[in-house]
Every structure is written in C-alpha cells, then in structure tokens.
Amino acid sequence: MAQVLVVDDTDHALDLLGYLLRDRGHVALFARNGEEAVASALKMRPDLILMDLHMPLMDGYEALAAIRGSARNGTCPILALTAFGEVGERERAYAAGFDGYFSKPITPETFMDQLEAFLGGDDRRGAP
Amino acid sequence: MSALIEDDLGNERLERLLAGAGHQLRTPLNSVLGFTEILLMGLPGPLNEEQRRQLRNVRSGARLLETTIDNLLDLVRIESGTLTVRLELVDVGSVVSEVCSNIQQFADEKGLTLEVDIPAGMTWCTNRRALGRILVNLTSNALSFTDAGGVRIDGVPGDGVGSARVDIVDTGIGLPNVERERVFEPFERGSARGEDGRGGAGLGLHVSRRLADLLGADIAVDSVPGRGSTFSIVLPRRDR
Numbered sequence A: 001m002a003q004v005l006v007v008d009d010t011d012h013a014l015d016l017l018g019y020l021l022r023d024r025g026h027v028a029l030f031a032r033n034g035e036e037a038v039a040s041a042l043k044m045r046p047d048l049i050l051m052d053l054h055m056p057l058m059d060g061y062e063a064l065a066a067i068r069g070s071a072r073n074g075t076c077p078i079l080a081l082t083a084f085g086e087v088g089e090r091e092r093a094y095a096a097g098f099d100g101y102f103s104k105p106i107t108p109e110t111f112m113d114q115l116e117a118f119l120g121g122d123d124r125r126g127a128p
Numbered sequence B: 001m002s003a004l005i006e007d008d009l010g011n012e013r014l015e016r017l018l019a020g021a022g023h024q025l026r027t028p029l030n031s032v033l034g035f036t037e038i039l040l041m042g043l044p045g046p047l048n049e050e051q052r053r054q055l056r057n058v059r060s061g062a063r064l065l066e067t068t069i070d071n072l073l074d075l076v077r078i079e080s081g082t083l084t085v086r087l088e089l090v091d092v093g094s095v096v097s098e099v100c101s102n103i104q105q106f107a108d109e110k111g112l113t114l115e116v117d118i119p120a121g122m123t124w125c126t127n128r129r130a131l132g133r134i135l136v137n138l139t140s141n142a143l144s145f146t147d148a149g150g151v152r153i154d155g156v157p158g159d160g161v162g163s164a165r166v167d168i169v170d171t172g173i174g175l176p177n178v179e180r181e182r183v184f185e186p187f188e189r190g191s192a193r194g195e196d197g198r199g200g201a202g203l204g205l206h207v208s209r210r211l212a213d214l215l216g217a218d219i220a221v222d223s224v225p226g227r228g229s230t231f232s233i234v235l236p237r238r239d240r
Helices: A011-023 A034-044 A060-068 A089-096 A108-117 B002-040 B049-079 B092-109 B128-144 B204-215
Strands: A003-007 A027-031 A048-051 A078-082 A100-103 B088-091 B113-117 B123-126 B150-156 B165-170 B218-224 B228-234
Touching: A003 A011, A003 A034, A011 A027, A011 A108, A011 B002, A027 A034, A034 A048, A034 A060, A048 A060, A060 A078, A060 A089, A078 A089, A089 A100, A100 A108, A108 B002, A108 B092, B002 B049, B049 B092, B049 B128, B049 B204, B088 B092, B088 B128, B092 B113, B092 B128, B092 B150, B123 B128, B128 B150, B128 B165, B128 B204, B128 B228, B204 B218
Parallel strands: A003 A027, A003 A048, A048 A078, A078 A100, B113 B150
Antiparallel strands: B088 B123, B150 B165, B165 B228, B218 B228
16 A cells, blocks of 8 residues: 555546545545645655646646655655646656656556556555 | 747747647546546446446547547647657657557457567667657557457568568558558548448548658558558668
8 A cells, every 4th residue: 555645736637546546555645736745745755646747836847846855755756647748748757857757648547557566566565 | 030039939839839728638538538437447336238338438439539639739730840859769669568558458448459579679760759649540540440350560670671660560451552542631541441430530640641751751551451451660761
C-alpha cells in the first residue's frame, strides 16, 4: 500500500484517480493546485505524486521545483499527467525533472500498472 | 525581419490556442473514457452482458473521438506551418512499446494479436512525438481493417543498400492497387473498407503521411486484397 498525492484542478480527475488508487489498495491524497501540492507533499511525504501541469495559482513545474528543492521530500517520484499536449511538452517535463509523463485521456488499467512500476516493489507495500 | 518576428509570434499564439483547445477537448474525454472503463472493469459492481456491450460502444466512440482530435490538431499545425519537428536520436523500440501499451486493449477487444519485433538498439534520427503519432495511426488503422489474425510491427535496420524501415503488417481485408493512394486523402477510405461501420475513415493516414514528409520519411503500402496490407515507414538513408 502506498500513499499517492494526486494534484489536479478538475473534480472528475481527482474522483477518477482516487477511485483507481483505492481500488488497488493505495491511499489517495488530493491537491487542487501547485501550492496545495507543495504543502501536502512536505507535510504528508507521499510515496508518489501525480501532477497535472497546468493549474491555477501555481503550475506543476513550479510545484515540482519547490518539492524537489526541499529536503523533506526531495526524492519522491513525481509524474506529470496532462491533457494539454502542447508539442514539446513531454520533453519539457522530463527536462524539468519529472520522472514520468502521461497524457489524458488515460486508459485506467494500463495507467495504474505503469504508475505502480514507479512505486518500486515490496519495500513500501510491506511498510506499517 | 519584423515580418519574421511577427510570424513567430503568430505561430506561438496559434500553438497556444491549439494546445488550449486540445486541453478543453481531452479533459472531458478523460472523464468519459476513465469512468466508462471503471464501469467495464466492474469496480462499482457487476454488469450484465447488454450493459457491457453498450459501454463498450461508448468506449470505442470516445476513442475514435480522441484520435480525431489529435489528428485534427496536428493537421492544423501542419497546414499552418507551426509544427516543428526537431530531429533527435530516438530509440525506435521504446516508441513502439509505448504505442502498443496504448493500443493493446483495442487488439484484445477484437481478439487480434499485436506482435512486435524491433531489434534491440535500433535508433533513428527522427522526432519521437511525430514517429509515435504515425505509429499510432498506422497500427490502429491496421487493427480496424483486420477481423482475424492480427498485426505485427517489424523493425528492419538499414544495411547500406536498403533503407531502414518499420513495417506494420496486418492480416486484414487489404487494398486493391487503385486505392493505395486514395486512402491517404483526408476522410477517404478504400471502397472495400466501405460502409460497414469500421472506425478510422478519417485523418489518420493523411496526417501520418504529412508527418512523414516533415521527417523526410516516406510511407509505403503493399497489399494483397483479402490477405492483408503492409504499411511501411521508410527512413531516408542516413547521409549526415
């Protein structure tokens, strides 16, 4: 079981990803913009962060930089998930330091398998 | 000079507009596809066979819409000259496996096999995104027009004589000679691919060929009606 922070400014996306994460036995935490994401990442120290790129207040790139820059949660995998699909966005995301890049719409089952590959096996699952 | 700068600004604005439009179209589609899939997986509860059949129809309609949105946006980018394809060293196998992971479900639903044989370490000087879009279109087209058997994606490294290419080989209905060019026209499909409700009569092949042009590559077609077709992405010989 892992703790996954989902950052997205649309209710449907949070609902969808929360449902899928809980179905796989994980705990879903939610944030609606980059500022909330940074606060939650530092306080809750999730095992993985799923980050929308374009959000109000603080976008995914700024939030990534803030989380990476902190000692409290500097190494947690952070995956970009976006519906934006601007040409070159994928390259920009990897260059900024995201560990993975996924575009919406997602195919739930495939997506969850890919996401869990980032959780790196049993060491976290067995944790109390 | 100032015209050049204005043009660049215009392109930048157009790209933002297209990316924004894509965002507004894909966000609701993510809800439609995502929740349909959750229902089909039976997560909220069991479904009867008729409910499953109807939800599969919703899903395939939404997928077709997704492909059309992506292709339409790319076509506008190509027509307006705003699509830039920067050449880079691309691991062909990784692009193919990414494409397959997105399209495997479509093959499974039709009871078709989807096999890949790309030699390890096969790299092309091309554009990752454009190559991915071409592969998605050619592979989903092959699956759409195949009812039994399956689709194979083969990588053929260039050997100094022949060009490097990726073949998308299907065991589908095939294309008569006279229609091999026509299927690359927007919203056209071969007559045998007629009105039987198959998805895909749209922009996929057209956009693929336009993207290939930008990459300096070619798309070749070989086909035996009734036996199947092979669409090949042929890379120009490396002369850099």
